[in-house]
Amino acid sequence: MSATEEPGKPRNLSERIQLLQDRIYDRLFHNYIWQSIFRSGYPNTPRNQMLVVATNVFLHLHPTRLQRTHVRVTYTYCLGGLTFFMFIVLTITGVLLMFYYVPSVDRAYQDIAALETNVKFGLLMRNMHRWTAHAMVILVFLHMMRVFYTGAYKPPREFNWVVGVVLLVLTLVLSFTGYLLPWDQLALWAVTVGHGIGGSSPYLGDEVQTVIFGGFEIGQPALIRFYTLHVIALPLLAAIMMAVHFWRIRRDGGMARPL
């Protein structure tokens, strides 16, 4: 009897559900549009798993395979990746903050105050931006220490370590330029301390104060300089350096391993 039954015809409820699932799955993922976006099939075979990493622009920062020891959380503690993730969160929350902020001495403070009270999720966005910024500074130091204590700066990775040092400086300067923007007492006087430090540069003190801080006192010229550096120049530079950093990890033969 059963041998003569047509294959694929559902016999009971669970088979019916199974069939329905397969149909939905087919409709969703085997249609023309989906396949025009994602070239590889569902990553449930090693081949498709490698293809999905290699063909996706975001995932292809990775190699398709990795040394088992490098995937272990206690090797990198995900620190570099998390630093990068903080950068992404900061970019998103930062763009949202930009919608409400005008970098003028007359408006900046009120804009921030209004953002906190009048804008839906404004306070949350500002808090997220602030705390992830602190986190990024801490994480970049921890990442650097991870790289140092695993000896991962050794040849052939010397240059990538130097790129890293540049990224460390960029992270600190990004954080510092952002510090002035709320234009409150904390911002003003913290940056005044920095202004004093810049002014003590041997031979070039006045020049540093004029070029970077826009004068001998923190005011509108300093605010607009810090704003421009903070929202476009430095993030752009950091993104470029990160691209170099990630590219070099791959070029240097992946992450460091004992010889």
Added chain:
Amino acid sequence: MAVQAQRQATAAPARPRPKRVREEEVLVWPDLVFIEFISAVLFTITFVILSVFINAPLLNRANLDVTPNPSKAPWYFLNLQELLLHMDKAWAGVLIPTIALGFFAAIPFIDRSRHMQGLWFGTKYSVRITVITIIYATVVSFGLVTLDAGDTRLTPLVDFKTEMLTRWIPSCPEAAEDVGWPCLRDEAGAKHLGIVSTKDFSKRLEFEVLGVNWPEDLDNIAWPFNDSIGDWDLGFIGLSNIHGWGGEHLNIPAAMAEQVIPLTLTIVVFPGLIIYTMFRLGWVRTRRDVMIVMYTGVIFGYLALTLIGSFFRGEGQDLIAPWNIKVDEG
């Protein structure tokens, strides 16, 4: 052209690379992507919760006429602000950080061996070296800062003030111009309890021995960091008025206190001491070990100074216990 470039590329010295063992490799999808995803989710949740409960500070509107006391830099620069209290500001704020970053960048070019890479604490004694250096850097940083704080009570329990250590130097008599024995001149604004810091100490020391009148006789000697050789006119490259270091004349006591003493201590004496000791003990054996000591020292010295600047500096940048810090908003 292309051929030449290719030849150049292949002529690069072959660098030994670790062999790939396929069996020891895992696929990035799903193994790594999963970890990355989970950690991103955890961080997102953590920061959303944190941001719901803790608000970013927003004080009064900026006002140049109202100076909060103390005014503090962001925490990651408080270490530099702390250094400012102990040495020449050009060194503290600009040159030392530059040297530190230069040192970081130079590490892979100094320690060039390929061995023991990709392993946590690869060399035999590296854990021991690191732990000892962490303790050493912390103790030395806190110790030097406390010693340099002069009239600060060292502990809340015992009434011992560091300035007692140097009380044996008498005060200069009010009237006399030149004094035979070393004594301390009271400066306007200086605290009366003897020495406040090495900076103070050296600026206020006076004596006249063997016909040398300290410090007046040294005032006009030229040296690179003051104006005595005149302003340098670099107008032709757009820097018309290059200034001296601080525009002062040679002030040997000040230079000793603000440059020579703090710099030799922090850059030469203390690092040298620990490296030499561990070298004699046979723990520091390779350049990698030396780098571990120096890097750990810089990072944890930086951390100690950050903590001091954040938690132990009150009004007027006085060294006080964290629970006594009050900020005068002006």
